[in-house]
Amino acid sequence: AGALACWTEGGWRFADPRAGLSLWIADRGHAMLHDGTGWRDCGVGGDGFHVGGARVVGVRAAAIADPSGGATVDAEARSALTAILGALRAHGLIAA
Template identity: 50%
Template sequence: MSEDQTPRLGLPLLHIGQAGKELTHNEALARLDIVVAGVVEDIDVAVPPADPAPGQCWIVGAQPGGEWVGHAGAIAGWADGGWRFIAASSGLSLWCRARARHVTFNSAWEDGVVRATRVIVDGVPVIGARQPAISSPAGGATIDAEARGTITAMLAAMRTHGLIA
């Protein structure tokens, strides 16, 4: 951490004897307003909108233009006094209005990626660890019996995953 800002969000810090502390404090609040329970209008946007409303945010694309030049991948938030840019840190997750889902920063912005060891819906595990492969039927005089065995194994795997009761 530098003496001037916090390490993760780059929030400006107050100093003893500092004049105009309210400016530093208000800047920190504006930045927090962008990322705490954050919502962005869209991701991978190259050019700032013409008439943003206070509080609206976007994730800047890889080839930004206009006032966003030099801020690729950052969160751009419009507030009194102009644009505020927040560099993303690993694990930061924001709601994207345009896509109606969360986007998460993990070395780069990820859209539509869900990382989990299991998924639980209404208290019921529906996706768990991968089950062993099910062998395809091979050989034998009565193919129907082998097909039934394979179907039975598939159904057992689906039950294990919680996909069927």
Template identity: 50%
Template sequence: MTETARFALPLLHAGQSQKEMFHNEALTQIDSLLHPAVVAIGIETPPADPVPGAAWVVGPAPSGAWADHPGAVATWTDGGWRFAVPRPGLCVWVESLGVTARYHAGAWQTGVIAAARIDIGGVQVLGDRGAAIPAPTGGTVTDSEARSAIVAILDAMRAHGLIAATEL
């Protein structure tokens, strides 16, 4: 093997000359992927004057130095552009939007959070979607129907963790 399986980081070999070049290249790539943040996502043309360490998610139809790297994370380094092919689950912080983007099913999803539940302060506030609340039916007194519907809505919201349970 000459590179790692996931992100193609260069590996050192016994007796290899100029090992520091391969080691430094691996560190540069790791640096761009460790807690990654990008300036923007879906950009087709490389910026004219990037600063070292700045990164972008390349758009689907890139040009110039990015032409052969659609969807990649492009990081500018002292040695030029470095590209990381995204793997499923890779998340980056998109500075221009103030949200995360996640690589899933062959595409970047911006601002989508995948979770089974959300806890705040150790308390579940959002979980799996429950059953739908049926519309009120029957009855002769509108007030009792409205109260019943409101109680059902509140019970469902409590079950989902969207509001706290009532104090007894």
């Protein structure tokens, strides 16, 4: 229990994991990390980023167009939206 198992020509081989070992678990769709005492779920999964078991960031969304047009009154709002979109793109959370 808790060991890393690998199949070889000579049969099953078992190795004790070390702290910091991270493996992608195909049937779970996410990585697990050994913290030195046991295995725990990593935050990154095939369907996004998780914190405390809850998905907080999903897969990358489609691109969002930059704001354009409008009146002079909404110039600051357009500027703020452009900055937010730029930050989301820079972090890879939305497509460019």
